[in-house]
Amino acid sequence: xxxxxxxHHADHAHGPAKGLMRWVLTTNHKDIGSMYLWFSFIMxxxxxxxxxxxxxxxxxxxxxxxxxxxxxxxxxxxxLIMVFGAVMPAFVGxxxxxxxxxxxxxxxxxxxxxxxxxxxxxxxxxxxxxxLFMEGGGPNFGWTFYAPLSTTYAPPSVTFFIFAIHLAGIxxxxxxxxxxxxxLNLRAPGMTLMKMPLFVWTWLITAFLLIAVMPVLAxxxxxxxxxxxxxxxxFNAAGGGDPVMFQHIFWFFGHPEVYIMILPAFGAVxxxxxxFSRKPLFGYTSMVYATAAIAFLSxxxxxxxxxxxxxxxxxxxxxxxxxxxxxxxxxxKVFNWVSTMFRGALTFETPMLFAIAFVILFTIGGFSGxxxxxxxxxxxxxxxxxxxxxxxxxxxxxAIFGIFASAYYWLPKWTGHMYDETLGKTHFWMSFIGMNxxxxxxxxxxxxxxxxxxxxxxxxxxxxxMVSSIGAFMFGATQLLFLFIVIKCIKGGPKAAANPWEGAxxxxxxxxSPAPYHTFTTPxxxx
Amino acid sequence: xxxxxxxxxxVKRLLLTVVAMFAFGFALVPLYDVMCDALGINxxxxxxxxxxxxxxxxxxxxxxxxxxxxxxxxxxWSFGPEADELxxxxxxxxxxxxxxxxxxxxxxxxxAIPSVAPSKAAAYFHKTECFCFTQQVLQPGxxxxxxxxxIVDPALPKDVKHLTLAYTLFDVxxxxxxxxxxxxxxxx
Numbered sequence: 001x002x003x004x005x006x007x008h009h010a011d012h013a014h015g016p017a018k019g020l021m022r023w024v025l026t027t028n029h030k031d032i033g034s035m036y037l038w039f040s041f042i043m044x045x046x047x048x049x050x051x052x053x054x055x056x057x058x059x060x061x062x063x064x065x066x067x068x069x070x071x072x073x074x075x076x077x078x079x080l081i082m083v084f085g086a087v088m089p090a091f092v093g094x095x096x097x098x099x100x101x102x103x104x105x106x107x108x109x110x111x112x113x114x115x116x117x118x119x120x121x122x123x124x125x126x127x128x129x130x131x132l133f134m135e136g137g138g139p140n141f142g143w144t145f146y147a148p149l150s151t152t153y154a155p156p157s158v159t160f161f162i163f164a165i166h167l168a169g170i171x172x173x174x175x176x177x178x179x180x181x182x183x184l185n186l187r188a189p190g191m192t193l194m195k196m197p198l199f200v201w202t203w204l205i206t207a208f209l210l211i212a213v214m215p216v217l218a219x220x221x222x223x224x225x226x227x228x229x230x231x232x233x234x235f236n237a238a239g240g241g242d243p244v245m246f247q248h249i250f251w252f253f254g255h256p257e258v259y260i261m262i263l264p265a266f267g268a269v270x271x272x273x274x275x276f277s278r279k280p281l282f283g284y285t286s287m288v289y290a291t292a293a294i295a296f297l298s299x300x301x302x303x304x305x306x307x308x309x310x311x312x313x314x315x316x317x318x319x320x321x322x323x324x325x326x327x328x329x330x331x332x333k334v335f336n337w338v339s340t341m342f343r344g345a346l347t348f349e350t351p352m353l354f355a356i357a358f359v360i361l362f363t364i365g366g367f368s369g370x371x372x373x374x375x376x377x378x379x380x381x382x383x384x385x386x387x388x389x390x391x392x393x394x395x396x397x398x399a400i401f402g403i404f405a406s407a408y409y410w411l412p413k414w415t416g417h418m419y420d421e422t423l424g425k426t427h428f429w430m431s432f433i434g435m436n437x438x439x440x441x442x443x444x445x446x447x448x449x450x451x452x453x454x455x456x457x458x459x460x461x462x463x464x465x466m467v468s469s470i471g472a473f474m475f476g477a478t479q480l481l482f483l484f485i486v487i488k489c490i491k492g493g494p495k496a497a498a499n500p501w502e503g504a505x506x507x508x509x510x511x512x513s514p515a516p517y518h519t520f521t522t523p524x525x526x527x
Numbered sequence: 528x529x530x531x532x533x534x535x536x537x538v539k540r541l542l543l544t545v546v547a548m549f550a551f552g553f554a555l556v557p558l559y560d561v562m563c564d565a566l567g568i569n570x571x572x573x574x575x576x577x578x579x580x581x582x583x584x585x586x587x588x589x590x591x592x593x594x595x596x597x598x599x600x601x602x603x604w605s606f607g608p609e610a611d612e613l614x615x616x617x618x619x620x621x622x623x624x625x626x627x628x629x630x631x632x633x634x635x636x637x638x639a640i641p642s643v644a645p646s647k648a649a650a651y652f653h654k655t656e657c658f659c660f661t662q663q664v665l666q667p668g669x670x671x672x673x674x675x676x677x678i679v680d681p682a683l684p685k686d687v688k689h690l691t692l693a694y695t696l697f698d699v700x701x702x703x704x705x706x707x708x709x710x711x712x713x714x715x
Contacts, residue, residue: 109534237695245556
């Protein structure tokens, strides 16, 4: 058979299907990756709108716009949507698009399951958002849904919330299994584990975290369901249960969860910084081991979220030191990124700007995390805006900037066009300034004692809160610019070469831009 | 073909891990109780009668034990200790009476849940008899005096001089219909 006929045949039978059903039935990793990314962006805007409601209410002291009941629903759903609907699916989308391209696989290992795990998500979040319109309102107990607030005192819609979490959890578990199977079984010949790009490595470790802790989350919401509807007493003291146990089980899931949201960003930044420094990554092996060490430590630090519930002093000491230990592998990573840039031929395209901001601002978030890890000091910081400042510093310039950096870095590969560099840089600077304006003052009001999750505050916090709100509006509005940049890049723009970045390495840059619908049907040889 | 087989084997193992971790989530419940019992975490004290092992009384130390009584939300009984506090020596067996009365026109079942503060003292606070070991059934208008007998272990850390025993009283009538059914004929 001649090569020409073979090529023609492949084009004819394996192109994307036409119309809407392409997206419903697709098993192509690029289609599913795109759907994940679009879905997460829609959720990012939805969760962001809730943040805007929160900041608008907090613009001035006193109650202006919303009632406390609704404010509680906003803080709760903002957190849930951003964690489970925006950040996690965005990373799964990046994994879907890039991991097969990076390891030289033709597709994900389990394409049909891939389709199912995506389509569970719109169901889960449709269900979750619909609770806001139900009688009694949506979830109002904080994204951590502590019992008994989420059981005895929960609105009737809590059952739908539980099912939404179940669906999102099943989706994550299936996504994680798929990623592990792809990485372990579909690598191109010659691609040994220690030759894998760091994004693939961090995702492999993240996927193991997911299958270890998402079932525990499913377990804890199942216990809630049983307490609410079947008369059990897991968290009800009257029947011999214990509400504090909820917090232990929740944070056994919850702490690895925060690394699930940051490790893939570590991986993406470890791809981007070497590219724009035109140097190989400094300390590849130590990066891999540091990631694994962080993942291991994430299982033995959960009680630092609950220093104030009455843990014996030995427990407080153990969890305090274990938490501080995480700074060691994280420090290894930060030093490696800085060393990669040291004496590199740096250029500052948008992905690199986001990546550098990631390193600096994530480190600030890490330092406030160390402050919170000091058990005796935590009694002062607990449940104040200092905590809010801390986790937004690790999640916004951490996870979200990591996603933005990845999007700009790989957009040429996805669309075949270069994005508008000026607009990209504008997006970066507006996000950078807006984000710092919004979250930096929260450190100060937190240390001064402003409690989180309360719609009103003492007038002594008024100025800082107004600054926070202005920064938040700026950050929020800027994301519409990102939407515009992405659409503009899809519609047209300068043609992107197979490798549009001078210093980029890796298999994904050996295929044309845009990446054809099917890539690596014959595995590449990795030397 | 071998790729499909190795995928199937890997997926099977990963699914087993998922199921095991789901089970582990539930296993944390008894594990947590065991840890709380063993380490006295969380102010939890013994929920069955303590068998006294030694008669030793440490007269060199004097402790204050304060008593608190709280009604959980929706509980309408009047409930409280006969005295606010006792002064005692470690190793001594002492008793405190709590009164409870049901002011409603319904028979009700209540469960008291004890908690000791500071939590590190909980493991040294032994109840030889307590109304919290069982549920209380009170007919409309009925009152009762309920005893708790306890020993503070002489091994109590030296820096603890002051303990609080707090009870929260829960209405468990809905959970215990059989208790109401048994008690009903007696009142008529």
